[in-house]
Amino acid sequence: MKKIFLTLGLGLALFTTNAQDEKSGLEISGSVDTYFKYDFSGTSNIPTSFADNHNSVSLGMLDIALSQSIGKASFVGEFSFGPRSFKSIPTFDLNSDGLGDGQNVNIQNLYISYALSDALSLTAGYMGTFVGYEVISPVGNFNYSTSYLFSAGPFQNAGLKLDWSISEKFGVMVGAFNDWNVYQDVNGISDFGTQIYINPVEGWDAYVNFLTGSSSGTIIDLTTGFQITDGFYLGLNAADYTYSESDLGGYIGFALYPQVTFSEKLSLGYRGEYFIVKEDKTIDMDSENVFSNTFTLNYYAGPLTFSTELRMDSASSEWFVDGDDAPNKSATQFLMAAIYSF
Numbered sequence: 001m002k003k004i005f006l007t008l009g010l011g012l013a014l015f016t017t018n019a020q021d022e023k024s025g026l027e028i029s030g031s032v033d034t035y036f037k038y039d040f041s042g043t044s045n046i047p048t049s050f051a052d053n054h055n056s057v058s059l060g061m062l063d064i065a066l067s068q069s070i071g072k073a074s075f076v077g078e079f080s081f082g083p084r085s086f087k088s089i090p091t092f093d094l095n096s097d098g099l100g101d102g103q104n105v106n107i108q109n110l111y112i113s114y115a116l117s118d119a120l121s122l123t124a125g126y127m128g129t130f131v132g133y134e135v136i137s138p139v140g141n142f143n144y145s146t147s148y149l150f151s152a153g154p155f156q157n158a159g160l161k162l163d164w165s166i167s168e169k170f171g172v173m174v175g176a177f178n179d180w181n182v183y184q185d186v187n188g189i190s191d192f193g194t195q196i197y198i199n200p201v202e203g204w205d206a207y208v209n210f211l212t213g214s215s216s217g218t219i220i221d222l223t224t225g226f227q228i229t230d231g232f233y234l235g236l237n238a239a240d241y242t243y244s245e246s247d248l249g250g251y252i253g254f255a256l257y258p259q260v261t262f263s264e265k266l267s268l269g270y271r272g273e274y275f276i277v278k279e280d281k282t283i284d285m286d287s288e289n290v291f292s293n294t295f296t297l298n299y300y301a302g303p304l305t306f307s308t309e310l311r312m313d314s315a316s317s318e319w320f321v322d323g324d325d326a327p328n329k330s331a332t333q334f335l336m337a338a339i340y341s342f
Helices: 009-017 148-152
Strands: 027-039 056-070 073-081 091-093 104-115 120-128 156-167 170-177 191-198 204-213 217-229 232-242 250-261 266-277 288-301 304-315 330-341
Touching: 056 104, 148 232, 148 250, 148 266, 156 191
Parallel strands: none
Antiparallel strands: 027 056, 027 330, 056 073, 073 104, 091 104, 104 120, 120 156, 156 170, 170 191, 191 204, 204 217, 217 232, 232 250, 250 266, 266 288, 288 304, 304 330
16 A cells, blocks of 8 residues: 555554664655646646646645654654645744745644554654545655545544554554644544554555544545555545535545556556535535546656656536636646655
8 A cells, every 4th residue: 555544653663662772863754746737728627636737847845754763752743845735734834924925834744653562552743644545745646646535635634543553454543633634723622533454365455444523524434455466456445525514515436546567667557536526405506526537657767756647537517627718527637747755
C-alpha cells in the first residue's frame, strides 16, 4: 500500500521499543514537485484538488518532514510551501501584520508518539487522516492528479489515538478527534474514529475506517491493496459519507487502481472512479454522478519520477465547460509532472 493508515505509530513503537536506550539522529525527508497541465477545453475544468492550472508550468509544493526517536518516544513534524500544500488547511501567515499577505506555511503533520509496549502506541497531535487511499504529497500517490474521493476529505485529523498491533495480520486503532482539518476545535473534541487493519494473505492489506462527529458527519471507508504478482498491483477505495444532517446528502464513491510494473524504471497505472453526490433534500437537488478515467505512465530515475497522465471525466450533468465556454458533461486533460523525493 502507498499509504500507511496506522500512521507511523505502530512502526515507531516497534522500532523504539527495540532500541529504548539508543538515540537516533534527526531524519529529514520530503519532496519537490512541478507540473504542466493542458485541458482540451482551453480552461481548467476538473474540480479536484491540486494541479488546477491550465497551460502553465506550475508549482506543486516543497514538503519537508522531520522525525526522531529517543527511547520509547518519537515525533513527526511535516510542513510544506506552495500551491499544492495550500489546498490542505490550516495555512499560517508568517507576516507579522496578520493581514494574510505574507509567506504561508502549511502543517501536514505535527504529533508525538509514545510506545506503551511492543504492541501499543499512543499518539497525540495533528495527523494526516487515516481515511482514504490517496494523500497530499505526490510521492505517496501513483497518479499525480487526485480522485474525487480524496478531494471530498478529510485531509487531516487532530486528536489522540491508540494503535494496537494485535498480530502481524491484525491491528486496531481508536481515537478522539477534532472536526475535520482543524488543529484547534473551538467546540471541543467532537469526533470518534476507528480503524481495523487486516492482512488476509501475504501481499494483501485491507483497512476499514470509520469516522463520525456531530458537525463533521459520518464516513465509512474501505481501502485495500493486493500485490498479486511482482509486476501487478491492484488497489481499491470505497467510501460512503453522510452529513450530520442527513437531508443534506453526502457522497458515495468507488475507485479502482490497477498498476503494472514493467521494470525498475517504468510502470503504468489506471484509476477508474465512480463518484456519486447524494440527493440534497434541503434544496431539492437530485443525485448526480461522475465517472473518471485516469491513465498514468511513470518513469523512475533515482529520486526523480517523471509522470505523464491522461484523464477523461464524464458526468451525469453539466459539471464542466467546452471550448466555447458552454456547459458540458465531459472533460479531458493531459498532464506531465516531475517529482523529486529525498
